[in-house]
Amino acid sequence: MQNKLSFHQSSVSLEIIGLPDYSNNENKDQISIISQWKLTIVDKPLIEGKIEHLGPIMDAFYIYSNLLIKNEIPIYESKLIDIKADNLHIHNIVLKSSKANVKPLVLKIGNSLLSDAINCFDQLNESPKVRIKKTDIPTQIPKKLKFGLNNKVKFFNFLIPPFFAICSLILFSSSFIYFYSPFENIEKKELTNPE
Amino acid sequence: MRKSYVKNNIKVNEFEALIKITVEMSKYLYPFIREILKSKEDIKENSIIWNDFNKRFIELIKERFNVDSIRVKKLLNQTENGEIIIKSLLILSFCISNQGCQKLKNFLYDF
Numbered sequence: 001m002q003n004k005l006s007f008h009q010s011s012v013s014l015e016i017i018g019l020p021d022y023s024n025n026e027n028k029d030q031i032s033i034i035s036q037w038k039l040t041i042v043d044k045p046l047i048e049g050k051i052e053h054l055g056p057i058m059d060a061f062y063i064y065s066n067l068l069i070k071n072e073i074p075i076y077e078s079k080l081i082d083i084k085a086d087n088l089h090i091h092n093i094v095l096k097s098s099k100a101n102v103k104p105l106v107l108k109i110g111n112s113l114l115s116d117a118i119n120c121f122d123q124l125n126e127s128p129k130v131r132i133k134k135t136d137i138p139t140q141i142p143k144k145l146k147f148g149l150n151n152k153v154k155f156f157n158f159l160i161p162p163f164f165a166i167c168s169l170i171l172f173s174s175s176f177i178y179f180y181s182p183f184e185n186i187e188k189k190e191l192t193n194p195e
Numbered sequence: 196m197r198k199s200y201v202k203n204n205i206k207v208n209e210f211e212a213l214i215k216i217t218v219e220m221s222k223y224l225y226p227f228i229r230e231i232l233k234s235k236e237d238i239k240e241n242s243i244i245w246n247d248f249n250k251r252f253i254e255l256i257k258e259r260f261n262v263d264s265i266r267v268k269k270l271l272n273q274t275e276n277g278e279i280i281i282k283s284l285l286i287l288s289f290c291i292s293n294q295g296c297q298k299l300k301n302f303l304y305d306f
Contacts, residue, residue: 010229065289069282070305088281089236110236111281112229115288122292 003031005130007123011042012116014123016130018051032131041117044107047095055132056080057095058121064091065118198261211296218295221287228288235281249273252280 021032039047068074074085082094095105234244290299
């Protein structure tokens with residue numbers, strides 16, 4: 001008998017079917033060997049597939065949502081799934097079948113359904129009852145680096161104004177060398193006061 | 196941007212606390228956030244929700260922000276503020292999980 005777990009968020013639900021890994025002494029409720037998954041979106045066709053498809057689809061949604069917020073062009077393309085933005089509110093999803101002669105499934109979802117789907121995937125990632133191989137999302141890695149860079153930028157921003165202030169003082173005061181010549185003044189004084 | 200003449204840097208503890216409050220409030224208000232996002236998807240059918248939200252948003256901005264600032268003026272302009280409001284709502288709606296605090300921080304560093 002297979003275990004079944006469901007994650008719901010408003011109009012989207014994700015169902016995971018699979019078995020526990022008894023060789024690791026796991027509980028009966030646990031799912032480590034996923035045999036099937038189903039993503040149900042209200043008023044849209046059912047999306048289901050093999051375990052090897054779930055990871056890339058989740059990654060696609062996460063990467064796309066990051067792109068959408070970061071002001072970059074929100075386009076994600078892969079062998080399995082393409083996501084493009086029609087505008088800021090509507091997103092085009094093209095799911096390509098691995099089987100030959102099967103037409104790709106095209107879905108249009110809005111921001112509300114996109115956030116529901118992301119929250120379903122979050123619930124799956126955080127569930128202690130399901131163990132899935134978490135693939136590293138490339139956009140999450142440079143964030144720490146970016147934060148580090150931000151700190152460096154802030155540090156430079158802190159130093160640059162006084163640096164420029166000192167430089168401008170030096171430049172400004174050096175120009176007075178041409179206007180003021182102390183030796184000429186001394187000579188003039190000597191001429192006016194010959195004593 | 197605020198109507199305050201005192202510029203204090205936020206402390207790390209205060210930042211963490213604000214993040215926690217924001218995430219908990221977004222969890223609680225998720226159904227409303229979702230409805231506002233949905234109303235903008237089909238503006239002809241659900242324009243009342245979006246218009247009410249935008250009107251209240253502008254009222255609060257006028258009440259608490261420095262209206263003379265150019266950035267605040269952009270927020271008040273109904274033709275220009277749509278994108279920033281939608282993106283802010285999306286960020287809040289993506290951060291309602293248990294790890295929402297970390298997600299919100301990552302989004303803020305990149306925003």
